[in-house]
Amino acid sequence: MLVHTIKDVREKVKEWKKEGLVIGVVPTMGALHDGHASLIKKAVEKCDRVIVSVFVNPIQFGPSEDYDKYPRTLEADVKLAEGLGADIIFAPTPDEMYGEGQRLSNDTLTYVAPPFFYVNKLCGKSRVGHFDGVCTVVMKLFNITQADYGFFGQKDAQQLIILRKMVNDLNVPIELIGCPIVREDSGLALSSRNKYLDEQGKKDALALSMILNNIKACYDKGVNNISALKETAFSFLTEAHELEYLEFVDKDTLEDKETADNNTLVLIACRVQGVRLIDNILL
Amino acid sequence: MLVHTIKDVREKVKEWKKEGLVIGVVPTMGALHDGHASLIKKAVEKCDRVIVSVFVNPIQFGPSEDYDKYPRTLEADVKLAEGLGADIIFAPTPDEMYGEGQRLSNDTLTYVAPPFFYVNKLCGKSRVGHFDGVCTVVMKLFNITQADYGFFGQKDAQQLIILRKMVNDLNVPIELIGCPIVREDSGLALSSRNKYLDEQGKKDALALSMILNNIKACYDKGVNNISALKETAFSFLTEAHELEYLEFVDKDTLEDKETADNNTLVLIACRVQGVRLIDNILL
Numbered sequence: 427m428l429v430h431t432i433k434d435v436r437e438k439v440k441e442w443k444k445e446g447l448v449i450g451v452v453p454t455m456g457a458l459h460d461g462h463a464s465l466i467k468k469a470v471e472k473c474d475r476v477i478v479s480v481f482v483n484p485i486q487f488g489p490s491e492d493y494d495k496y497p498r499t500l501e502a503d504v505k506l507a508e509g510l511g512a513d514i515i516f517a518p519t520p521d522e523m524y525g526e527g528q529r530l531s532n533d534t535l536t537y538v539a540p541p542f543f544y545v546n547k548l549c550g551k552s553r554v555g556h557f558d559g560v561c562t563v564v565m566k567l568f569n570i571t572q573a574d575y576g577f578f579g580q581k582d583a584q585q586l587i588i589l590r591k592m593v594n595d596l597n598v599p600i601e602l603i604g605c606p607i608v609r610e611d612s613g614l615a616l617s618s619r620n621k622y623l624d625e626q627g628k629k630d631a632l633a634l635s636m637i638l639n640n641i642k643a644c645y646d647k648g649v650n651n652i653s654a655l656k657e658t659a660f661s662f663l664t665e666a667h668e669l670e671y672l673e674f675v676d677k678d679t680l681e682d683k684e685t686a687d688n689n690t691l692v693l694i695a696c697r698v699q700g701v702r703l704i705d706n707i708l709l
Numbered sequence: 710m711l712v713h714t715i716k717d718v719r720e721k722v723k724e725w726k727k728e729g730l731v732i733g734v735v736p737t738m739g740a741l742h743d744g745h746a747s748l749i750k751k752a753v754e755k756c757d758r759v760i761v762s763v764f765v766n767p768i769q770f771g772p773s774e775d776y777d778k779y780p781r782t783l784e785a786d787v788k789l790a791e792g793l794g795a796d797i798i799f800a801p802t803p804d805e806m807y808g809e810g811q812r813l814s815n816d817t818l819t820y821v822a823p824p825f826f827y828v829n830k831l832c833g834k835s836r837v838g839h840f841d842g843v844c845t846v847v848m849k850l851f852n853i854t855q856a857d858y859g860f861f862g863q864k865d866a867q868q869l870i871i872l873r874k875m876v877n878d879l880n881v882p883i884e885l886i887g888c889p890i891v892r893e894d895s896g897l898a899l900s901s902r903n904k905y906l907d908e909q910g911k912k913d914a915l916a917l918s919m920i921l922n923n924i925k926a927c928y929d930k931g932v933n934n935i936s937a938l939k940e941t942a943f944s945f946l947t948e949a950h951e952l953e954y955l956e957f958v959d960k961d962t963l964e965d966k967e968t969a970d971n972n973t974l975v976l977i978a979c980r981v982q983g984v985r986l987i988d989n990i991l992l
Contacts, residue, residue, distance in 0.1 A: 432880060446727070533825045536844070536878035542816045561819070562879070569880040595819035596845070597715060597852040 428504050428515050432523075432570050435477065435516050439572050447474035451573035453564055456480035456517075457497040457618035458506050461608040465577040468605055470511035477571045478507040480517040485530050486559030497621050516571075523566065538562045538596070540588045544680050548584045548673055548693055549704065560585055561592050568600050576600050581607045581615050583693055583706045587680055607705070609635065615705045627699040630666040634694050637662045637672070638707040641692055645709045650686040659694075668697035677708060711787050711798050715806075715853050718760065718799050722855050730757035734856035736847055739763040739800075740780040740901035741789050744891040748860040751888055753794035760854045761790040763800040768813050769842030780904050799854075806849065821845045821879070823871045827963050831867045831956060831976055832987065843868055844875050851883050859883050864890045864898050866974055866989045870963055890988070892918065898988045910982040913949040917977050920945045920955070921990040924975055928992045933969040942977075951980035960991060 429435055442449055450473030452465045458480075469476045480503050487493035504515050524530055538561040544550075545557045568576065578586045586604050593602055608616045613635035614628060623631060637659045644658055652674045659672055674683040677691040686692075686709055693706040712718055725732055733756030735748045741763075752759045763786050770776035787798050807813055821844040827833075828840045851859065861869045869887050876885055891899045896918035897911060906914060920942045927941055935957045942955055957966040960974040969975075969992055976989040 436882075444729070532822060535824055536875045537822045537824075538879070539815060539820045539822045541818055566878075566880045569882055572882060592819045595849075596821070597849045599719075599852055599855060 427508075427513065428517060430516075430518055430522065432518065435514060435570055438475075438514060439477075439570075442475050443572065448575070449473060449571060449573045450476045450575040450577060451567060451571040452476065452478045452512075452577045453567050454478060454480055454503075455482045455496065455618065456503045457499050457621065458503045459608075459616045459618065459620075461579050461581065461616040463506060463510060464608050465579060465605050466507055466510045466512055468603065469575065469577045472603070473573075473575055475514075476512045477514040477516055477573065478503075478512045479567050479571075480504075480507075480515060481523065481563070481567075483523075483559060483563040484520050485524070485535075485562060486556050488553055488555065491553070492619075492622075497618055516567075523563070532558075535562075538565045538592060540592060541595075544584075544588050544591055547680065548671060548675070549695060550584065552670060552695075557585070557588050561588065564589055565592070565596075565598070568598055573600055576602045578602060578604055579607065580604050581617070581704070581706070583691060584680065587678065590678075613639070615703075617703065619701055619703065622701040623699055626666075627701065630664070630698045631703055633662040633664075633667055633698075634696055634703055634705040637694060638692055638705055642707050642709055645686050652683060652686055655686060655692075663696075666698060670695040670697065670702070710791075710796065711800060713799075713801055713805065715801065718797060718853055721758075721797060722760075722853075725758050726855065731858070732756060732854060732856045733759045733858045733860060734850060734854040735759065735761045735795070735860045736850050737761060737763055737786075738765045738779065738901065739786045740782050740904065741786045742891075742899045742901065742903075744862055744864065744899040746789060746793060747891050748862060748888050749790055749793045749795055751886065752858065752860045755886070756856075756858055758797075759795045760797045760799055760856065761786075761795045762850050762854075763787075763790075763798060764806065764846070764850075766806075766842060766846040767803050768807070768818075768845060769839050771836055771838065774836070775902075775905075780901055799850075806846070815841075818845075821848045821875060823875060824878075827867075827871050827874060830963065831954060831958070832978060833867065835953060835978075840868070840871050844871065847872055848875070848879075848881070851881055856883055859885045861885060861887055862890065863887050864900070864987070864989070866976060867963065870961065873961075896922070898986075900986065902984055902986065905984040906982055909949075910984065913947070913981045914986055916945040916947075916950055916981075917979055917986055917988040920977060921975055921988055925990050925992055928969050928973075935966060935969055938969060938975075946979075949981060953978040953980065953985070 450469035452469050482496050507515050537558050540557050540561050641655050672694045677689050683690050690709040695704045733752035735752050765779050790798050820841050823840050823844050924938050955977045957973050960972050966973050973992040978987045
């Protein structure tokens with residue numbers, strides 16, 4: 427069932443809660459692909475009722491980012507989510523979420539602000555305010571759906587770590603389930619932003635997963651010096667790649683690692699054809 | 710029942726939710742007086758189960774404020790709250806609330822940040838970060854108790870308006886109930902900080918309610934010019950008073966009023982014997 431208002435979601439949730447049903451929420455920005463599908467499947471498996479939200483959240487985009495051109499494919503999203511067993515597809519307007527004519531800034535809106543140490547690195551460094559916007563909208567979705575479980579992809583690794591921290595710090599009564607990255611056969615991590623790439627771009631984009639796989643292979647062979655592991659990346663990079671970061675951090679705390687170990691998460695962000703792509707791997 | 714851990718509260722709440730009981734929460738910093746008692750009574754009246762939290766919240770005090778010397782009277786608080794029918798008195802340690810050895814700053818903790826326009830005035834101007842600390846701890850308490858109703862005193866008027874804004878902006882599934890200011894026969898608004906005052910201090914403190922009552926009397930007689938109404942205050946102020954602010958704002962949005970009307974909230978903050986006292990009245 428496609429639903430556009432908070433009130434309609436709340437009414438359904440109230441019914442379900444009365445019946446003691448377990449509720450799952452899958453927050454998305456739509457343009458659903460097989461990565462999202464894996465989250466929805468997992469949610470349907472684990473919960474009695476599943477709400478998939480489809481909302482391109484304006485407050486998590488910077489002024490020079492792709493909010494306006496971000497792909498919107500609601501009709502197909504509803505079909506996919508319902509086909510997989512989702513009970514509600516919640517697709518609100520920005521006005522429904524943030525109030526009509528509201529100025530979308532922390533001058534006039536209450537924000538959830540994740541810790542500086544978690545934000546001031548990796549994607550947060552180039553995307554100022556991004557994770558404040560993510561935490562704020564996700565907190566709203568958790569409160570609207572009162573879900574018992576929330577499902578998120580491991581692809582947005584920093585996001586998932588920050589959301590886990592939020593749930594812990596603010597005692598949100600929900601359990602977060604992280605789901606593995608889904609990839610094309612080529613190795614390319616699925617992303618709604620892959621739609622911006624042409625054939626050549628998709629080929630060039632393979633560098634991300636190749637770099638990560640190669641680092642893991644080297645680590646598995648015994649290399650744990652991070653500088654050495656980083657250097658292996660350069661053979662995959664061409665003029666088509668604008669590397670933003672390649673970092674080795676603790677998988678739970680995002681603290682920089684001095685030496686690679688089994689708790690090390692390797693994250694990469696790189697622009698191809700102007701499109702910002704990310705990927706990661708656990709060593 | 711006195712409870713010190715989040716886990717114990719959650720267990721009780723889970724039981725109550727299963728039975729479909731309506732839960733109320735009364736967040737306090739302890740040192741309970743008749744003002745708190747009125748909140749607890751209201752909660753017991755309206756809800757099936759009532760949780761009173763007693764927690765002097767470190768993150769809402771500035772470095773030069775009275776966190777250490779803030780009155781702590783847990784034994785008496787428990788007696789009072791239980792006598793009024795509270796089911797749980799939740800008195801956690803700072804470590805229980807924020808994690809052991811955690812640095813209590815937005816470097817390492819997720820915060821709820823109320824809007825700048827609501828914070829950068831009145832008490833927020835002199836108490837930088839105060840309302841971030843309040844919103845964060847109250848959000849935690851709402852999440853821990855999963856209460857249907859939260860009870861707050863109208864005395865902390867700016868706090869109540871900011872918390873209502875938080876509940877609205879973040880879609881928190883709770884309804885806030887504001888309760889009238891409780892006063893001594895003399896007119897002095899009850900406050901845990903009144904304990905810092907000696908006899909003379911309590912006499913001097915009467916200026917706050919006298920100023921507000923006089924402003925309301927003048928308004929009722931037809932004066933709506935704010936400068937004129939403000940000027941009436943000075944006849945009550947002596948060398949014993951250090952006025953911090955006397956402001957006329959909208960009762961819902963905290964926007965400055967140009968002319969006094971029935972939606973105008975008049976707020977005063979004034980130091981007496983070094984003790985910061987606040988009071989307010991609706992015109």
